[in-house]
Amino acid sequence: MRRRALPFLLFSMVFLLTGCWDKKEVEERSYVVAIGLDLPKGVDLEKEQAVDVTFQFSNPKLNVKGANPAEGAEMEDIITLTAPDFVTARNMANSFVTREVSFSHNKVLIISEELAKTEIFYRMLSTAFKDREMRREANIIVTEGKASEFISKNKPEMMVRPHRYYQFLIDRATETGMVPESTINRFFAITDGDADLFLAMYGSYDKNNKETGFQDEDQYIAGQVPKRGGNPIQLIGSAVFKEGKMIGTLTGEETRITRFLDNTAELRDLFSSFQDPLDKRYKIAVRLKQTKKLKVKIKKRNGPPKIEITYPLDVKVLSVPSMINYADNLENQEKLKTALKNKLKENAENLIEKTQKEFKGEPFYWSLNVRPLFDTVKEYEEWDWMNKNYPLADIHITMDVNIVGFGKQLKESNIEKVRD
Amino acid sequence: MRKDEKDKVGFREVLAIMVFTLGLKGTDISTVLLLREGLNAAWMIIIGSFLFIIPSLLILSSVLKKHQTKNLLEITQLTMGKPFAFLIALSLLFFTLMNTATDSRSYMTQLISVNFPNTPLFILYLCFLALCMWVAKKGWEAIGSIAWAVFPYLMIALAMLYVLMFKEAVFYRIFPLFGNGKWEIVKASFNFSSLFAELLAMMYPFVKNHKTYTRSLYSSLLLTVSLMALMYLSYIWMFDYRSVGKITYPFNEAIRIVSLGRNITNIETFFITLWLVGVFVKFVVYIYFVSKIFGFLFHISEFEHTIIPISILILVIGMIPENNEISLFVIRTNTLAYFKYLFLFLPPMLWVATKIREVRAA
Amino acid sequence: MRNSFFKKSKMFTLEMSKECLDDPILQKGEFFSGDISLDSTIIKQIYSYPTNIDFMIRELTIHAMEQKAVLFYIPSLADPKLIDEGIIKPLITTGNVIEDVRSAISASGVSEEREINNAIKELNTGDTLLLVEGQAQGYLIRTSKAAGRNVEKPQNETTLLGPKESFVEKADVNISLIRKKIHSEDFTVEKMVIGERSKNEVYIIYNRELAGVEVVSEVKARIGAITKDAVQNLSLLVQHIEDRKRGLLPTILQTERPDRAATFIEDGYVVIAMNNSPFALVTPATFWSFFHTGDDHYLRFVYGNFTRILRILAMFITLFTPSIYIAITNYHMEMLPTDLLLAIAGAREMVPFPAIIELLLLETAFELIREAGIRVPVPIGPTIGIVGALILGQAGVEANVFSPIVVIVVALSGLSSYAIGDVNLNYSIRIARFGFLVAAGLFGIFGMVSCFIVCLAYLTTLKSFGVPYLAPLTPKYKSSDDTIFRKILSNENLRPGFTKTKDITKDVIRNK
Structure with a gap:
């Protein structure tokens, strides 16, 4: 027994005295919830690698009996520094942040448009993921101005903790379809696949000088939504990335259509308004939902391919301010349907044309539908969907619109009788 | 009524052991090799290499049936003579030893680079092997029992x-369906056919009887192959074939991405825990086999005593490569390349030898 | 007072040993002579009468036989009323001629004994020895009645729907409590005497047609191998016959419920009973027999399994919660939802100790309070203990010594441990918890998994009387698979095969 116990004792002594290499108490770290990346000022990127990194920390409020809780909340927890890349910025930050900077709870990566348009951005991002704490499910937000300002201007009203703010903002925005889902995993999958465009959320902060006047509710891009008060931060529309570089933007409406045309995107429901076909002054509010999958048929030909798309949508009419009876008048219903079809088709065609002409690539992830046409990766990649075929393709859209309901109120009240 | 006297390893235990030892290959660094060779058809390579090994398995099974109580090396000795058996055993020992050493090292590196970045490899490796050694010394039945006890939860x-x-x-x-091309898949399948090489070593255990053995062999193989193929498919589905090639540990990356609803997002530690349990079982089995082969080679009937020196040997060999990538791209690729012939051609040779002996005897 | 007592006892032993050495009559295998005065002198010497006041001699004359007779008994063990009414009265008052002494006594159990030593053995258990002039034999009359309590409700293994009686300190009562549930001629009780000096009786109870031969003989062999001169009760006996005496886990089940004991006997297990122990031992025991309770089968299928889920959950919570807390907060904090993480970090901001020390301190405090609660002589002891723990936790949090989350963790694991019914299993899990805690503190999840594997390897190699500890989970045996979950009763038609039972099916009797 004693002979057996001795090595065991020595063994455990060694560990008790030297162990705990990775041990770190929770309060010994600072948790970054948002990383902002900007182009640094006064550094020539051709000669030197550098980036402005902004960290937003979610610091715990001091939870001590007797201490005044209000004091702890006002801590300055946003810092900006210039570093070779944002992984090494972690250690640089420790020159004034006392705790180990941890990325493991990072929710978003906020990138300024300026940086996203340079070639260095993709290099920086793809190597950063060698770091074990970087998470692929974090979202990318591209901001119109500086990322550091986007973060610092952000004054969420109810939520004190920034990570909640980002979580809710992203969740809700993707549900309404105004912004795309833009996880880093998707960014890599699409960029490495080199056949589609990647869409990132597009955000901005109020400058109060860019308002373009009133439009339909989803025609804006970030920074243009007419509003007064509230948080200066807006998230609407999307930034288009081609081969890891940002090349343009889409409005909120275009983003919504993109997401309807993309089978891999999930949309819960979205409200939209259309002109009333029978009384042009008014707008009908509808709820759009896609219950069936989009069908994409691609025919390989000698020239540019022919693409036939069946675009299914379920429409639920929510409000009819013109007070026209659509619910039990089948003729009117048919008219409404045709009008909706034409409008939706027109919107989609406009967008497709824009992508073909302007971006020379599609953000709908249709390359997935191209793939089954090929047996091997080699053939598929040589055929080069994005560069050689899509911009020239002949695309036809067939609408499949169903009006599935008229809300919980069947008829509008008869305005004439009310006035009487 | 009182048949269940012998405490031998039964169907369930063998199934669990085989699924652990083989199935875990779908989660380690060897996925990189396969995904590089097969791109999005890597899952076909799994099935293909399984098909390649089937004939020799069938033949082996029939050979084993003739010699009910003997293991593979004993049969080799019986049919082809001592020197040849010695040679086979020596190469088998070399292969399993190298395999165990590089594999265990690579699993530890995987654990370190994802979960324990500051812990020295040597310490973690030492703890791991010491524990495996201790469990291996408990004997085959204990290993089987442990494997089965955790099997349902892991599944x-x-x-x-x-x-x-x-x-x-x-x-x-998943499309384009055939990745690099059909012929490439066949070639890769052949090259990786020693993926399932452990099965040959599986002849050793004291399975209850031949029927249990074949039953567990086939069912576990089918289960493992489908699980592994599905795992590879999932990698492709989640990351796409170009992106997955850049990831060193697709498994770890995959379990980081999955989330249970919105609030419980980071559940990788849960999966890592169960994965580690599997890894422990796997290397306990490996160490046990290596010492068993060693015992046969040098006629040590109480081969359990060799477990300690062999574990130390594994530790030493495992610590030699400078980094994990060397062990992956140089050592493992080479051992896999050469030793697949052993696993593919030994069973037919044994069968022929048995036949010849039968004819002579008649 | 004490002084005089000591003196007395010294004198007593001295005197006795002297007599023992000197007296040539006292030899082994001596028989009754038939001469009362001679025999009673011998017996008197053996019991050092009259120094020893706990020994009675009653001389009388049986008129019907016209013979002298003498009665010997130990008043503290024998029932004086029974002696009076059942032996003395009939012998003295009868008018008829007595030809056979046995027929003249109205006590229930009478046997004849020729050898003095054997008679003394029985005398020591409370029997009365009757010697009649001219007969070279003694009559042993069963009159034993030691002081004891009545059958009461079980204290440790309470159930909702099961019978409400529990074993008491008398073996014959215990045996009858079991026996009344099994009306079968195969029900066998064997007696073994251990302890050279104190002559303790051990009863081995089993069903002759069901219990495996190996287990029965193993039990007998192990009990027979005990060389200790006194084994007072079962709690001590267990430690002589169990498998791994230094091991963490119990390998013999102690139950205080006669209905559970009867169920085990019907499944082919062997039960051991003994005087002075308000419970019975069940051998062989598997992990599952400690995990199960009586209620599992008394409750309906769904409810029974529900309680089992709760209990296995409680076991896991007890075992793992503190270590998971340490592993996650110290090593894998990405696992926590951000809000929770910040809550923990905020609470820990002012705490002076590392989390592991904090947890160890509080766990130790909880265990101390628990132990103290058992030693508090009133039944409200445990309640006071829990309240004490909570107040301690509260004050510790107020003073920033502990963070509130650690109090939650400790309270959770501590309270869950009360759901583990078996006392022995309870202890082993509470001890193992500290092992996990230290391992998690050293290596996070890796440490925990290592510790888990060690436990598993230990469990799978552990055997109780030759039966694997985790059977029938692994290795597999033919059985009704009553492990974590149970089947509906009509499907539980197999006896557990690992007991090597002679008849494995429960429906039709096969081996008769």
Whole structure:
């Protein structure tokens, strides 16, 4: 027994005295919830690698009996520094942040448009993921101005903790379809696949000088939504990335259509308004939902391919301010349907044309539908969907619109009788 | 009524052991090799290499049936003479030893680079092997029992993982169906046919009887191959074939991405825990086999005593490569390349030798 | 007072040993002579009468036989009323001629004994020895009645729907409590005497047609191998016959419920009973027999399994919660939802100790309070203990010594441990918890998994009387698979195969 116990004792002594290499108490770290990346000022990127990194920390409020809780909340927890890349910025930050900077709870990566348009951005991002704490499910937000300002201007009203703010903002925005889902995993999958465009959320902060006047509710891009008060931060529309570089933007409406045309995107429901076909002054509010999958048929030909798309949508009419009876008048219903079809088709065609002409690539992830046409990766990649075929393709859209309901109120009240 | 006297390893235990030892290959660094060779058809390589090894398995099974109580090396000795058996055993020992050493090292590196970045490899490796050694010394029945005791829970967790991964999956990413091309897949399947090489070593255990053995062999192989193929498919579905090639540990990356709803997002530690349990079982089995072969080679009937020196040897060999990538791209590729012939051609040779002996005897 | 007592006892032993050495009559295998005065002198010497006041001699004359007779008994063990009414009265008052002494006594159990030593053995258990002039034999009359309590409700293994009686300190009562549930001629009780000096009786109870031969003989062999001169009760006996005496886990089940004991006997197990122990031992025991309770089968299928889920959950919570807390907060904090993480970090901001020390301190405090609660002589002891723990936790949090989350963790694991019914299993899990805690503190999840594997390897190699500890889970045996879950009763038609039972099916009797 004693002979057996001795090595065991020595063994455990060694560990008790030297162990705990990775041990770190929770309060010994600072948790970054948002990383902002900007182009640094006064550094020539051709000669030197550098980036402005902004960290937003979610610091715990001091939870001590007797201490005044209000004091702890006002801590300055946003810092900006210039570093070779944002992984090494972690250690640089420790020159004034006392705790180990941890990325493991990072929710978003906020990138300024300026940086996203340079070639260095993709290099920086793809190597950063060698770091074990970087998470692929974090979202990318591209901001119109500086990322550091986007973060610092952000004054969420109810939520004190920034990570909640980002979580809710992203969740809700993707549900309404105004912004795309833009996880880093998707960014890599699409960029490495080199056949589609990647869409990132597009955000901005109020400058109060860019308002373009009133439009339909989803025609804006970030920074243009007419509003007064509230948080200066807006998230609407999307930034288009081609081969890891940002090349343009889409409005909120275009983003919504993109997401309807993309089978891999999930949309819960979205409200939209259309002109009333029978009384042009008014707008009908509808709820759009896609219950069936989009069908994409691609025919390989000698020239540019022919693409036939069946675009299914379920429409639920929510409000009819013109007070026209659509619910039990089948003729009117048919008219409404045709009008909706034409409008939706027109919107989609406009967008497709824009992508073909302007971006020379599609953000709908249709390359997935191209793939089954090929047996091997080699053939598929040589055929080069994005560069050689899509911009020239002949695309036809067939609408499949169903009006599935008229809300919980069947008829509008008869305005004439009310006035009487 | 009182048949269950012998405490030998039965169907369930063998099944669990085989699924652990083989199935875990779908989660380690060897996925990189396969995904590099096969791109999005890597899952076909799994099935293909399984098909390659089937004939020799069938032949082996029939050979084993003739010599009910003997293991592979004993049969070799019996049919082809001592020197040849010695040679086979020596090369087998070399292979399993190298395999165990590089594999265990690579699993530890995987654990370190994802979960324990500051812990020295040597310490973690030492602890790991010491524990495996201790369990291996408990004997074959204990290993089987441990494997079976944790098997259901691991399978439940795995099923859960698959469901969660499917939520993140884009199924069209499986296309173009044949990846690098059909012929490439066949070639790669042949090259990787020693993926299932452990099965030959599986002849050793004291399985209850031949029927149990064949039953467990086939069912576990089918289960493992389907699980592994599904795992590779999930990687492709989640990351796409170009992107997955850049990831060193697709498994770890996959379990980081999956989430249970919105609030419980980071559940990788849960899966890592169960994965580690599997890894422990796997290397306990490996160490046991290596010492068993060693025991045969040098006529040590109480081969359990060799477990300690062999574990130390594994530790030493495992610590030699400078980094994990060397062990992966140089050592493992080479051992896999050469030793597949052993696993492919030994069973037919044995069969022929047995036949010849039979004819002579008649 | 004490002084005089000591003196007395010294004198007593001295005197006795002297007599023992000197007296040539006292030899082994001596028989009754038939001469009362001679025999009673011998017996008197053996019991050092009259120094020893706990020994009675009653001389009388049986008129019907016209013979002298003498009665010997130990008043503290024998029932004086029974002696009076059942032996003395009939012998003295009868008018008829007595030809056979046995027929003249109205006590229930009478046997004849020729050898003095054997008679003394029985005398020591409370029997009365009757010697009649001219007969070279003694009559042993069963009159034993030691002081004891009545059958009461079980204290440790309470159930909702099961019978409400529990074993008491008398073996014959215990045996009858079991026996009344099994009306079968195969029900066998064997007696073994251990302890050279104190002559303790051990009863081995089993069903002759069901219990495996190996287990029965193993039990007998192990009990027979005990060389200790006194084994007072079962709690001590267990430690002589169990498998791994230094091991963490119990390998013999102690139950205080006669209905559970009867169920085990019907499944082919062997039960051991003994005087002075308000419970019975069940051998062989598997992990599952400690995990199960009586209620599992008394409750309906769904409810029974529900309680089992709760209990296995409680076991896991007890075992793993503190270590998971340490592993996650110290090593894998990405696992926590951000809000929770910040809550923990905020609470820990002012705490002076590392989390592991904090947890160890509080766990130790909880265990101390628990132990103290058992030693508090009133039944409200445990309640006071829990309240004490909570107040301690509260004050510790107020003073920033502990963070509130650690109090939650400790309270959770501590309270869950009360759901583990078996006392022995309870202890082993509470001890193992500290092992996990230290392992998690050293290596996070890796440490925990290592510790888990060690436990599993230990469990799978552990055997109780030759039966694997985790059977029938692994290795597999033919059985009704009553492990974590149970089947519906009509499907539980197999006896557990690992007991090597002679008849494995429960429906039709096969081996008769």
